[in-house]
Amino acid sequence: MSVSAIRRLILIGLLIAIGIALSIANPSFLTVDNLMTLLQEASLTGIVAIGFTLILITAGIDMSIGAVIAITSMICINFISYTQLPAYIYIPIALAMGCAIGWVNGFFITHFKLPEFIVTLATRGILAGLALIAAVKDSQGFVKNVFIQDEVFLAFGETVGPVYIVTIVFFVLAFCTQFFLKRTRAGTNVYATGANPTAARLSGINTDRTLIGVYMFSGFCAALTSIFLSARMMTAMPEFGIGSEMDVIASVIIGGTPFTGGVGDIWGTVIGTLFLALIKNGILKLGLSPYIQPIVIGGIIVVVVVLDVWYKDFAEKRAARSARQKQMQSKEGV
Amino acid sequence: MNDPRNSDVLLECRGIDKNYNGPMVLSGVDFALTRGEIHALVGENGAGKSTLIKIVTGVTNRNAGSISFDGHDIPQEHSKNAAEKLGIAVIYQELSLIHGMSVAQNIYLTKEPLLSGLPIIDINKMNTMAQEMIDRYGFDLKATDVIDNLPIAQRQTVEILKALSNKASLMIMDEPTSSLTSTESAQLFKIIRLLKSEGISVLYISHRMEEVFALSDRVTVLRDGRKVAVLEKEQISPAEIIRLMIGRILTDNESHHQMVKKDGEVVLEVDKLCSEGKLKDVSFSVRRGEVLGFGGLVGSGRTELMRAIYGIDPFDSGTITYLGKPYVPTVEKSIAGGYGFVPEERRLQGIMGGISITGNIGIANLDTISSKAGFVSGAKELERAQKAIALLNVKPARPEVLVGNLSGGNQQKVVVGKWLIRDLKLLIVDEPTVGVDIGAKEEMYQTIERLSQAGVAVIVVSSDLPELTRLSDRIIVLRKGRVIKEFVEGAVSEEDVLRAASGLVEGGAQ
Numbered sequence: 001m002s003v004s005a006i007r008r009l010i011l012i013g014l015l016i017a018i019g020i021a022l023s024i025a026n027p028s029f030l031t032v033d034n035l036m037t038l039l040q041e042a043s044l045t046g047i048v049a050i051g052f053t054l055i056l057i058t059a060g061i062d063m064s065i066g067a068v069i070a071i072t073s074m075i076c077i078n079f080i081s082y083t084q085l086p087a088y089i090y091i092p093i094a095l096a097m098g099c100a101i102g103w104v105n106g107f108f109i110t111h112f113k114l115p116e117f118i119v120t121l122a123t124r125g126i127l128a129g130l131a132l133i134a135a136v137k138d139s140q141g142f143v144k145n146v147f148i149q150d151e152v153f154l155a156f157g158e159t160v161g162p163v164y165i166v167t168i169v170f171f172v173l174a175f176c177t178q179f180f181l182k183r184t185r186a187g188t189n190v191y192a193t194g195a196n197p198t199a200a201r202l203s204g205i206n207t208d209r210t211l212i213g214v215y216m217f218s219g220f221c222a223a224l225t226s227i228f229l230s231a232r233m234m235t236a237m238p239e240f241g242i243g244s245e246m247d248v249i250a251s252v253i254i255g256g257t258p259f260t261g262g263v264g265d266i267w268g269t270v271i272g273t274l275f276l277a278l279i280k281n282g283i284l285k286l287g288l289s290p291y292i293q294p295i296v297i298g299g300i301i302v303v304v305v306v307l308d309v310w311y312k313d314f315a316e317k318r319a320a321r322s323a324r325q326k327q328m329q330s331k332e333g334v
Numbered sequence: 335m336n337d338p339r340n341s342d343v344l345l346e347c348r349g350i351d352k353n354y355n356g357p358m359v360l361s362g363v364d365f366a367l368t369r370g371e372i373h374a375l376v377g378e379n380g381a382g383k384s385t386l387i388k389i390v391t392g393v394t395n396r397n398a399g400s401i402s403f404d405g406h407d408i409p410q411e412h413s414k415n416a417a418e419k420l421g422i423a424v425i426y427q428e429l430s431l432i433h434g435m436s437v438a439q440n441i442y443l444t445k446e447p448l449l450s451g452l453p454i455i456d457i458n459k460m461n462t463m464a465q466e467m468i469d470r471y472g473f474d475l476k477a478t479d480v481i482d483n484l485p486i487a488q489r490q491t492v493e494i495l496k497a498l499s500n501k502a503s504l505m506i507m508d509e510p511t512s513s514l515t516s517t518e519s520a521q522l523f524k525i526i527r528l529l530k531s532e533g534i535s536v537l538y539i540s541h542r543m544e545e546v547f548a549l550s551d552r553v554t555v556l557r558d559g560r561k562v563a564v565l566e567k568e569q570i571s572p573a574e575i576i577r578l579m580i581g582r583i584l585t586d587n588e589s590h591h592q593m594v595k596k597d598g599e600v601v602l603e604v605d606k607l608c609s610e611g612k613l614k615d616v617s618f619s620v621r622r623g624e625v626l627g628f629g630g631l632v633g634s635g636r637t638e639l640m641r642a643i644y645g646i647d648p649f650d651s652g653t654i655t656y657l658g659k660p661y662v663p664t665v666e667k668s669i670a671g672g673y674g675f676v677p678e679e680r681r682l683q684g685i686m687g688g689i690s691i692t693g694n695i696g697i698a699n700l701d702t703i704s705s706k707a708g709f710v711s712g713a714k715e716l717e718r719a720q721k722a723i724a725l726l727n728v729k730p731a732r733p734e735v736l737v738g739n740l741s742g743g744n745q746q747k748v749v750v751g752k753w754l755i756r757d758l759k760l761l762i763v764d765e766p767t768v769g770v771d772i773g774a775k776e777e778m779y780q781t782i783e784r785l786s787q788a789g790v791a792v793i794v795v796s797s798d799l800p801e802l803t804r805l806s807d808r809i810i811v812l813r814k815g816r817v818i819k820e821f822v823e824g825a826v827s828e829e830d831v832l833r834a835a836s837g838l839v840e841g842g843a844q
Contacts, residue, residue: 185446188439192432195435196431199431199432202426203496204415204418205444263434
């Protein structure tokens with residue numbers, strides 16, 4: 001069995017074990033209500049994490065995702081407050097805005113050959129500031145808490161049966177993205193661009209176009225999340241999403257997509273997202289202070305990364321040994 | 335002009351001129367290549383070989399001249415994609431495969447077979463197609479093997495398959511054997527002859543003369559951007575090519591090199607060194623003024639042994655005695671104690687390309703150029719750099735030049751140079767002349783000989799057999815991490831070393 005398959009099984013095993021432990025510790029954990037809320041939480045992080053996974057496969061990083069959530073939710077709330085336009089007009093506009101921001105990120109990264117981190121950190125700052133400026137204010141200039149009453153918009157926070165729509169969208173998007181990565185040429189290009197950009201270009205892959213596409217998708221995912229988040233909260237605040245990078249990065253890393261590029265997939269991210277949501281839910285259900293959440297998440301990131309590095313080293317040595325043996329054998333065959 | 339082959343010309347370049355906003359790199363070069371021939375392009379570094387290749391493959395544009403390929407005139411504004419579409423493929427010196435992907439994925443990258451009418455890759459079909467192609471050529475590969483697990487020689491095979499899948503009619507190979515062992519090279523030559531029998535032309539660039547003689551149907555010699563000669567098969571001779579390439583005659587060392595026993599005091603003694611999976615009971619010693627050669631195939635543990643005695647990798651058991659005292663090596667202690675180490679992979683381990691010659695030399699000599707408080711003296715650093723440049727004849731002799739902009743041979747001189755200005759007692763060189771042109775190679779040999787005459791113990795690791803037999807006073811051959819054979823005094827030939835390395839001594843093949 002491959003390294004990543006073993007890793008995944010261990011993670012699923014842990015997920016189940018923690019789930020069982022929690023349901024013993026607190027009977028209110030294993031209720032449909034709690035599980036659906038947990039899945040809803042996971043999906044909100046997960047949709048962004050899907051886009052972020054593609055970014056990591058290209059060996060990039062997108063620091064602007066949180067700020068994209070903030071600015072797109074401000075766009076929606078402005079449409080809701082000041083216009084009579086229906087949701088099916090301004091939601092696509094908000095999603096297009098997410099793509100456009102991704103395009104700007106990708107353009108600066110590819111056209112001016114700038115480091116991904118710097119470009120997206122800069123757009124993060126700009127967008128976070130714009131979100132505050134764009135926020136709906138009261139007469140004294142304070143940010144106003146607008147209650148959304150648009151039923152079409154609020155429908156995004158609803159359920160189908162017991163399952164939240166956002167959860168369904170998350171799983172459908174995960175399936176489609178996974179299929180895209182593994183079974184289309186464009187998906188293959190994403191891996192090639194991350195694994196070895198020079199080789200990819202020599203093979204005729206337009207790596208710039210691939211990168212721009214990936215950043216646009218990341219922006220799209222963040223914008224999509226902002227719609228579900230606002231619909232769930234029935235309001236939108238300019239600080240929505242700011243700081244959510246932590247959870248997104250943690251989910252993807254736990255899921256087994258490394259920062260080195262060329263490797264990773266969406267199923268790993270789905271499991272990572274569920275794992276993280278379970279931990280966060282568990283902290284609440286155990287009656288612990290929610291303030292320890294970021295500490296626990298940070299700790300998990302460190303543990304996972306250390307284990308991954310350690311295991312990768314081990315696996316590489318093993319592969320090198322088997323390659324050597326193979327080579328020796330072929331020599332002896334001569 | 336009534337040569338029958340002319341009727342079947344695949345590539346014809348006429349009067350090619352090229353300058354990169356400066357001196358002429360190519361002037362009036364004519365070059366013709368026929369279908370199904372193996373044509374070697376030789377010349378010293380800077381003769382214009384790479385530029386000619388870049389023009390043919392569309393990486394750069396020519397200033398004047400005409401090119402036709404397979405009956406098509408290639409316009410001055412040529413491009414890589416256009417070259418590929420015409421059937422010109424380059425097997426890159428730096429392998430250009432995607433890690434983490436399978437053999438089949440690499441072969442069909444960007445042209446994966448799709449399910450009919452859908453933008454979805456047909457993985458089964460892709461694997462079957464790749465396996466069919468592998469089997470047709472009789473390669474030892476599986477379509478589903480992941481690239482990362484293959485040895486370099488097999489990765490090269492994948493590159494060739496990739497070119498074949500592009501229906502290439504010309505394959506350009508630039509130093510394809512530079513990282514291969516002798517056995518692997520022999521395997522590659524078989525493949526090249528197979529390509530020829532399929533009617534594919536191969537344009538072959540190599541510094542290794544013996545390969546050029548063994549393979550080529552014709553040889554074109556370039557010197558200083560001009561075509562000097564085209565030799566037909568029957569005219570090809572080592573002495574002639576070298577004379578044409580450099581315009582002077584190198585003293586030809588006889589293939590049976592006489593080794594001389596040296597009896598200086600022992601500098602380094604290694605006893606029963608073991609390292610899990612790498613080395614097993616390796617014992618040897620090296621004396622003052624002696625050049626000790628290490629032969630063996632790639633993966634035989636030579637590099638691992640050097641890393642262990644220099645202090646990069648720890649070992650499990652065994653003892654090392656250095657200058658008469660027990661020694662547990664660490665890199666810092668080794669450098670302070672008079673070791674020099676020239677690593678195998680120059681670009682990865684030897685040089686810092688973005689830093690000047692001065693900086694590269696200074697970094698290994700910080701102890702001698704800085705004050706006790708740790709401040710570096712710029713003047714002292716520059717003086718050391720100038721000394722190293724002068725000692726080794728680095729070109730250009732300007733200490734401020736970035737090492738990444740130097741030619742391979744000059745980069746290697748800088749790597750050696752940073753040790754030479756120290757009080758050196760032991761120099762370890764691992765593959766000292768890979769990717770280095772003939773002139774610089776000769777200078778490297780002379781440097782090593784000069785050092786040994788000055789009393790430095792030198793350990794040379796090399797896969798280049800003529801190099802190994804020429805330099806060494808004694809040769810130890812490793813195989814699977816063990817010392818398999820030691821050649822001490824008297825005559826040794828390349829065959830002797832190769833036979834030992836491939837396990838043909840000690841009672842035939844195992």
